[in-house]
Amino acid sequence: MDNFPILSLILWLPALGALGLLLVPRENAELARRVALIVALLTFLVSLALPFGYNAAPGDATTMHFVENLPWLPMFGASYSLGIDGVSLWLVLLTTFLLPIVILSTWDSVHTQVRNFQILMLLLATAMIGVFISLDLLLFYIFWEFTLIPMTLLIGIWGGSNRIYAARKFFLYTFSGSVLMLVAIIGLYVLHRDALAASQPGYAGSFNFSTILANLRSGALQLDTTVERLLFGAFFLAFAIKVPLWPFHTWLPDAHVEAPTAGSVILAGVLLKLGSYGLIRFNLSLFPEASRWAAPAVAILAVIGIIYGAIVAFAQSDMKKLVAYSSVSHMGFIVLGIFALNPEGVSGAILQSINHGLSTGALFLIVGVLYERRHTRDMAEYGGIWKVMPIYAGITLLVALSSAGLPGLNGFIGEYTIMQGAFLAPELSWPFLSFAVLGVVLAAVYLLRMYQNVFMGDLRNLKNQELSDLNLRELATLTALCVPIIALGLYPAFAFGPMQASVGETLAGIVTAVAGR
Amino acid sequence: MDFVLFFITAAVALIGAIAMLVARNAVHSALFLLLNFAAIAVLFLLLQSPFLFAIQFTVYAGAIMVLFLFVVMLLGAERVEDTPDRIPWQRPLAFVLGVALVAVAVAGVLRGVWEEPPGGEAAAAFGDPAQLGALLFTDYLLPFQVTGIILLIAVVGVAVLNQRGRAAPAARRTPTGE
Amino acid sequence: MVPTSYYIILSAALFAIGVLGVLIRRNALVVFMSVELMLNAANLVLVAFARERLSIDGQVLVFFVITVAAAEVAVGLALLVAIFRTKHTTDVDEVSTLRG
Amino acid sequence: MESLQIPPVDLRLLTPLLIVVGWASALLLIDVFFVPNGRKKITGYLAMAGLAVAGLAGIPLWNVSGSTFSGMLVLDRYSLALTWIFLIAGALSIAVALDYLPRHEIEQGEYYPLIMFAVGGMILMAQSADLITLFLGIELLSITLYILTGFAYPRVASEEAGIKYLVLGAFAAGFFVYGIALIFGATGTTSLAGIADYLSRQPFAPQDETLFLVGASLVLIGFGFKIALVPFHMWTPDVYEGSPTPVAAFMSVGTKGAALAALLRVTLAMEAARDFWLPLLAVLAAATMIIGNLGALGQSNLKRMLAYSSIGHAGYILLGIMVAAERGAEAFLFYMLAYTLTNLGAFGVLIALEQRGEAAWSIDDFAGLYQRRPMLAVAMALFMFSLAGVPPTAGFMGKFFVFTAAYAGGLGWLVLIGVITSAIAAYYYLRVVVKMFMQEPVRDVRPELTRGLNTEILIAGVATLILGLLPTPIVLLVEQSLVALGG
Structure with missing residues (x-):
């Protein structure tokens, strides 16, 4: 079991499934859905071995686990190098968990070119998992960029009326953001190579994250302050656009609104997390000094995002737009937690990434349920839905409360930890905490307002009288999402456990930097 | 003697070139170019290149220019259409570039040597x-x-x-x- | 003997005239002639250098340049004639020239 | 009179070149006498066979290196690798032409040997160790291309493109020859080794230095025209648009590739004058990347778009050449291969859509292609993403190599321009993808896929993917091919 390439298996299973789907006849939608679902479930099952095997895996608590290393481009020192730690563990699991749910939801929401939809979805899954588990910067970049292609096509082909605009905007925004990251990766590689070539002539360099990190910490590679800040900035821009941090968020509402339900779920659930993951993994670890330098400014942007997202969400009448803007707000929390630069904040950010994936994913599914029935997302069209769809309304309440951060549910734990982190951070402290609290309050306001408008009151609109409650599939997907929502709320230690050591390791550079001054 | 011959032919060559440039009629242009080529052929002779002198006359002045004239007459000079000038800013740009190049070339040459090429026995056998x-x-x-x-x-x-x-x-x- | 520099200046002038011709004349044939002038200027300076260095390689190069120029002229004139014939035989209005 | 002493000639060193040129000459006759009209495809197949044989004949030469014909021609792994790239380009261009020519009723058997002659010219350029052979190689290639450009009778646009290309090509040749003349005047030699030797014996007389620098600049301008570097690029879109599409495809990868390959050798020979040409090339590269990609933005004609995009790509490739010593030469070779395959693939799709009587170059003709020909659309998307440099494609790897080399060579600012223009370029490449996948068909275009085209697109597509995912074997090959090419 020690050397079993489990990460490779998880990584390539969906891609293999996509290849296999090519054999399915194009017209046979049912078969395509089933094959995709089986593949997704299989992937999820395999990935379940990760948390259980995590502590048993070789390597001490602070390093990478399940590491795989194969030479790939030896002349550049780039390798096929995989591994996870406490930061990425849950994100991988979130991806594999959401995948079958998303595919299950396509029965009700995707009706054209079903096979191709599944192919793209599975390819997207491989790319996203790849981003989380790549330890090689070049490999990471390749997966990172590749996520764009399937996602753009998903939005552009199966999206709503304005899908082309949204797809194009999504692609160009994120692509432009990440080309600078490529320069930074190349720059880091060259600096690292040249620094080490001084003592080891003929050194081919390395793109390996762990190697570069180790050499940065040991002082074998020293970055000039300006250089470090520039590199930080290039990475940061790519991730900030992906997160998205205010004011880089403008692509998000368009993409969300136009994307098909399954696309929105995966976008909110996982794709945004690529950004927060990148910030933690690369910005914090590799550039601790620059992180400290930038933290107050970034935190201000994050707070603006929290408040702005909440206010704009409040003003929406389109439910999907509301959820989309609530994402901007929630992701602001996550960035705030990350740039609190302490274990509380970062752990909270990771947990909140998971929470947001679950809750917002569920919210998009919920909106999708209504949309499939009535083909409108305007809140004014609804009201009193509770009376015709009680189960649906109950689940929605749970999810909305989780998203609003009700104690006892997962959202509370994440937001509380983040706020604790922000409070403890000397640069942030009170003012930031108060804005964060305001954000939480606002979240409760707009979510409950939506709930009230849609579910409470009388059945004003006659068209809504015929609405049927959740079918079995919808029930299954939503229930599946509710399980971790409750579980994480009741027993967060299970998630925090493996995180601690890795977060500590990530912040080691920053702690040293503090001690050194 | 050399100098006199040189200056006369050089003047003819330059006049031929300029006249080719400004002549409105393509037939005239071709004829002026022919004059220029002939002058250059003479310069080749001055530079001890009798073989090239012959080629210049037969191939260039003879074959190529006759071909030119033939085509000009066949198509009718006025029928040869102007090459369209599409992108207006490129012409001035190219013009500036060309002038700059020539300026550089001339400046470079003006710094150059003015002494005569070697003479002697080897030179006599040259060419x-x-x-x-x-x-x-x-x-x-x-x-x-x-x-x-x-x-x-x-x-x-x-x-x-x-x-x-x-x-x-x-x-x-x-x-x-x- | 005339110093090489004289030849260089003369050829530079001829070359410049050739370049100008390509740039300011719009008649395809005259443009073509200007290119020939440029090649001739190059030939002249080559021969002059060959004489200065008493190295006959320069003359050999001229030989090649003249040959290639002849080939180029042949193809170019063939193209011009072909265009003429095409335009002559097809309806002029239907001939679309390249857009800008 | 004494008898001539012909210096020893090692014909083995130019086997591929001899096969290509010899077979092309023979094919001219075979075509006239043995291949009946209407079955000229046979000539095409014979030409492809000749190119294949030439490629195979190159294999045993991998471990051979040397120079012959009084040092005018060298054979090293660098030239051999390029030879293979050129042979591939030639063969693929013939493959796409097999159906294109009859469909457009411009089939003439001479097309195929002419392509072979052009390939011969390219090989000659890659093997040249002397400015004279280099010049003749350029002319061999160019004159062939003038003819091919004007091939599409009775489309006047084609003939006009031919004359336009010829005039500008001859103009460039004028600069080139004058440059050679001045370099000869300064150094007394035209051989690259001689020039390198001369330059290493610095300092030299100031007047000679001036002559040399002016000459080198003029040669650079000549190259600039051939490679279509900004500001010498203005002919490209018109000529591409006017030429028969297979010829445009061939030009976009062939002329550029060969001229860049030769430029690399010339810059290596002038390594001592690096301080002089590096800034010049850097400015040219920057302008080329910016103008080329900006120019492509406004095009709704796909052929013109690809023309501008090819200008932009030349800028990226130039980055590799400038830092040849810092593994830039490797990057250049890899990029060349990646770009050749990708671009020929894209042109192949274009040809599939281009029908008799209507030139389907408008981007609107790609609308809804996915619904009609899903695999064709997928292939085109792959090529577009590769040209844009999105992983995991050959185009991304090429850009990565070039940028890494340039960065390591101290050209960080150019890398920055490179990535920014890549982001701009993504916009217009994406537009094609959007049209194909996300829009309804606008016009009734029925793509015609024949065996030749199918094969070509398939090969290009698979290669684009493989080079993007597992470039290692090719990179190793490329790395080895530069062993002897010391700076």
Whole structure:
């Protein structure tokens, strides 16, 4: 079991499934859905071995686990190098968990070119998992960029009326953001190579994250302050656009609104997390000094995002737009937690990434349920839905409360930890905490307002009288999402456990930097 | 003596070139260019290159220019259409570039040597066509062969470009472009 | 003997005239002639250098340049004739020239 | 009179070149005498066979290196690798032409040997160790291309493109020859080794230095025209648009590739004058990347778009050449291969859509292609993403190599321009993808896929993917091919 390439298996299973789907006849939608679902479930099952095997895996608590290393481009020192730690563990699991749910939801929401939809979805899954588990910067970049292609096509082909605009905007925004990251990766590689070539002539360099990190910490590679800040900035821009941090968020509402339900779920659930993951993994670890330098400014942007997202969400009448803007707000929390630069904040950010994936994913599914029935997302069209769809309304309440951060549910734990982190951070402290609290309050306001408008009151609109409650599939997907929502709320230690050591390791550079001054 | 001859031919060459440039009629341009080529041929002779003098006269002044004249007359000088000038800013840009280049070239030369080329016995023997011929078949064998191929291609090209003209164009006409 | 510099200046002038001709004349044939002038200027300076260095390689190069120029002229004129014939035989209105 | 002493000639060193040129000459005759009209495809197949044989004949030469014909021609792994790239380009261009020519009723058997002659010219350029052979190689290639450009009778646009290309090509040749003349005047030699030797014996007389620098600049301008570097690029879109599409495809990868390959050798020979040409090339590269990609933005004609995009790509490739010593030469070779395959693939799709009587170059003709020909659309998307440099494609790897080399060579600012223009370029490449996948068909275009085209697109597509995912074997090959090419 020690050397079993489990990460490779998880990584390539969906891609293999996509290849296999090519054999399915194009017209046979049912078969395509089933094959995709089986593949997704299989992937999820395999990935379940990760948390259980995590502590048993070789390597001490602070390093990478399940590491795989194969030479790939030896002349550049780039390798096929995989591994996870406490930061990425849950994100991988979130991806594999959401995948079958998303595919299950396509029965009700995707009706054209079903096979191709599944192919793209599975390819997207491989790319996203790849981003989380790549330890090689070049490999990471390749997966990172590749996520764009399937996602753009998903939005552009199966999206709503304005899908082309949204797809194009999504692609160009994120692509432009990440080309600078490529320069930074190349720059880091060259600096690292040249620094080490001084003592080891003929050194081919390395793109390996762990190697570069180790050499940065040991002082074998020293970055000039300006250089470090520039590199930080290039990475940061790519991730900030992906997160998205205010004011880089403008692509998000368009993409969300136009994307098909399954696309929105995966976008909110996982794709945004690529950004927060990148910030933690690369910005914090590799550039601790620059992180400290930038933290107050970034935190201000994050707070603006929290408040702005909440206010704009409040003003929406389109439910999907509301959820989309609530994402901007929630992701602001996550960035705030990350740039609190302490274990509380970062752990909270990771947990909140998971929470947001679950809750917002569920919210998009919920909106999708209504949309499939009535083909409108305007809140004014609804009201009193509770009376015709009680189960649906109950689940929605749970999810909305989780998203609003009700104690006892997962959202509370994440937001509380983040706020604790922000409070403890000397640069942030009170003012930031108060804005964060305001954000939480606002979240409760707009979510409950939506709930009230849609579910409470009388059945004003006659068209809504015929609405049927959740079918079995919808029930299954939503229930599946509710399980971790409750579980994480009741027993967060299970998630925090493996995180601690890795977060500590990530912040080691920053702690040293503090001690050194 | 050399100098006198040089200045006269140089003046003829320059006048021919400028006249070619400003002549409105393509036939006149061709004739002025012919004059210029002849002057250059004379300069070749001054530079002890009798072989090139002969080639310049037969190939350039003879064959090429006659071909030019032939085409000009065939098409009618006025019928040769102007090449369209599409992108307006490129012309001034190219103009500036050209002038700059020439300025650089002249400036470079003005810093150069003014002494005479070497004389003596070696110089007297220089320029024998036999020498040139020998080189063509020894050191320059490969380029020599390649020029042969280039000429072959030119022949093929001329044939290819014009043989299809024989087919009835009306029957084969296709709408072009968009 | 005339110093090489004289030849260089003369050829530079001829070259410049050739470049100008390509750039400011719009008649395809005259443009073509200007290119020939440029090549001739190059030939002249080559021969002058060959004489200065008493190295006959320069003359050999001229030989090649003249040959290639002849080939180029042949193809170019063939193309011009072909265009003329095409335009002559097809309806002029239907001939679309390249857009800008 | 004494008998001529012909210097020893090692014909083995130019086997591929001899096969290509010899077979092309023979094919001219075979075509006239043995291949009946209407079955000229046979000539095409014979030409492809000749190119294949030439490629195979190159294999045993991998471990051979040397120079012959009084040092005018060298054979090293660098030239051999390029030879293979050129042979592939030639073969693929013939493959796409097999159906294109009859469909457009411009089939003439001479087309195929002419392509072979052009390939011969390219090989000659790659093997040249002397400015004279280099010049003749350029002319061999160019004159062939003038003819091919004007091939599409009775489309006047084609003939006009031919004359336009010829005038500008001759103009460039004028600069080139004058440059050679001045370099000869300064150094007394035209051989690259001689020039390198001369330059290493610095300092030299100031007047000679000036002559040399002016000459080198003029040669650079000549190259600039051939490679279509900004500001010498203005002919490209018109000529591409006017030429028969297979010829445009061939030009976009062939002329550029060969001229860049030769430029690399010339810059290596002038390594001592690096301080002089590096800034010049850097400015040219920057302008080329910016103008090329900006120019492509406004094009709705796909052929013109690809023309501008090819200008932009030349800028990226130039980055590799400038830092040849810092593994830039490797990057250049890899990029060349990646770009050749990708671009020929894209042109192949274009040809599939281009029908008799209507030139389907408008981007609107790609609308809804996915619904009609899903695999064709997928292939085109792959090529577009590769040209844009999105992983995991050959185009991304090429850009990565070039940028890494340039960065390591101290050209960080150019890398920055490179990535920014890549982001701009993504916009217009994406537009094609959007049209194909996300829009309804606008016009009734029925793509015609024949065997030749199918094969070509398939090969290009698979290669684009493989080079993007597992470039290692090719990179190793490329790395080895530069062993002897010391700076």
